[in-house]
Each structure stands twice: as C-alpha cells, then as structure tokens.
Amino acid sequence: MNSQYGTLYVVATPIGNLEDISGRAIQTLKSVGRVLAEDTRRTQQLFSHFGIRNQLVSLHDHNERQRVENIEQWLSDGEDLALVSDAGTPLISDPGYHVVSTLREKGFNIVPIPGASALIAALSVAGLPTDRFCFEGFLPAKPSGRRKKIASLKSEARTWVFYESSHRIQQCIDDLVSELGDERKVVIARELTKRFETVISGPLVEIVSILANDSNQLRGEFVVMVEGRAQEESTQQVSGEQLLSLLVPHLPTKLAAQITSEVTGENKKALYQQALEMKR
Known part of the structure; x- marks a missing residue:
C-alpha cells in the first residue's frame, strides 16, 4: 500500500x-x-x-x-x-x-x-488456568440456545469465558447449574475497575447461594469464567511387553508389534523382536 x-x-x-x-x-x-x-x-x-x-x-x-x-x-x-x-x-x-x-x-x-480488556483483566484475577482458554463472547439470549451452547462446552478442557448482562445473569447461572451440575468451579467478575467491582468464585452451588443472598451481585456488567472439565487420566499404565503378551497369541507378530507401538509409543522394531521371542 x-x-x-x-x-x-x-x-x-x-x-x-x-x-x-x-x-x-x-x-x-x-x-x-x-x-x-x-x-x-x-x-x-x-x-x-x-x-x-x-x-x-x-x-x-x-x-x-x-x-x-x-x-x-x-x-x-x-x-x-x-x-x-x-x-x-x-x-x-x-x-x-x-x-x-x-x-x-x-x-x-x-x-x-x-x-x-475486560476479558484479560478478569482472567488475570480469576485463579483459573489461563495457559489455554476459549472466549465465547455473549452466549445466546434465548434460554434454549444458551443451554445448547453450554451443553456443547461441557467437555471443554480449557477455561472458557463469556460476557453476560445484568438482565440475564441469573438465568445464565441457573442454566450452568442445569447443564454442568453443582460442583463445576466458576468465577464471576462484575463491574471491573469500577466503584462496585467484585470477583466471586467457587463451585456453582456456592455461586447460587451468593447471588440469592446479595442482589447487588446481579447488577452491572459481567465476565463469567468456567473451569474446564478435568481430563481423566488412566490410573493403570500398560507396558509394551504386557500389551504384546496379550496380543501375540491372537494376532500376526508384525501386526501385534505395530499396534503395541502405536498405543505405547515404544520402538516398533524392538517390539517386533520381543514378539518373535514370545512366539518361540
């Protein structure tokens, strides 16, 4: 130009x-x-x-x-x-x-x-993971659309963030409880940098209680941050040798080694030699 x-x-x-x-x-x-x-x-x-x-x-x-x-x-x-x-x-x-x-x-x-930026300001004080997060803007205004969007985010592993207005915040929290249950951690930043700024956090059951007992928490502009779903980690690690011992009796040696390598990340050639020994 x-x-x-x-x-x-x-x-x-x-x-x-x-x-x-x-x-x-x-x-x-x-x-x-x-x-x-x-x-x-x-x-x-x-x-x-x-x-x-x-x-x-x-x-x-x-x-x-x-x-x-x-x-x-x-x-x-x-x-x-x-x-x-x-x-x-x-x-x-x-x-x-x-x-x-x-x-x-x-x-x-x-x-x-x-x-x-309200988004970044809120995340900086939320105490939620921020190395990865997703921003959803404003959720749909209609209850059915809002619940559908929340349901689609239920399994999101990252912290997810959205803006909400005072005339929908109560219904929005109710929808979060309906779709996510009582225990998912949520942080609500209200009126950031203004006179009545507040940041409340806790499992949804506590958030509901706070809002019910303090109507002031329903006023203003909101940034809502939801903790991502914890990734379930396997408590049992299977070694290449263990997996090979299960596969070798039922599969060709080369295929058993290939599958074991893909599952465990171990060297395929080394696994193939192990499988040959098991066959013998």
Missing part, C-alpha cells in the same frame, strides 16, 4: 476507571484526523475528561458496512484515523470487524494501540 496513505489505529479505551487509558492512546486520539466511535456521546465524555478535541464519526453494528467506503477514501487521502468502542479493546465483542477485515485485505496499514 502506498506509504502516503493514512493509518487506522485501533485504540483501546478504559472499561471503567478512566485512568486506565495509556498516554499513547490519548496522544493518538488527539493527533488523528477523526475518530470512529461506537457511541459518539459516550466517547465524547472520555474526550472531555482528557481535553481531547477531535471529530467523532459514528461506527456501530448497524452502519459499519456503509462506512467502509468513506473510511477507505479518508485513508487514501492520507488521513490517519482511530477506531474506538464504548469501552475496552475494539472488535472484542464490539463493532469493527468488517472495517478492519476489509481494510486488511486491501493492504491498508492498521496499528493496535493496546490497553484495557
């Missing part, structure tokens, strides 16, 4: 506490030609707090595809742009995917300005 073309900066903004924005993000929002915002009114509040004076252009789920042509033209004219969502990192369950995907295919320069 021509170096004279502008750059689209994808800028993370605070998820609650305004002081979580980076100096680089503020400087970028001040210096670009215009800012593409999910909700211009909400972004204007952020701008007012930090003294940012810049043109805001709405970019949300309902007009994103129509905006692409304008955005391409602005960038082609050499204008730098910034993309922000209402809170956190854009495109993480927020608008912007179509714009970024289209511009990426056409070779425009797209630069991330990293910062707050």
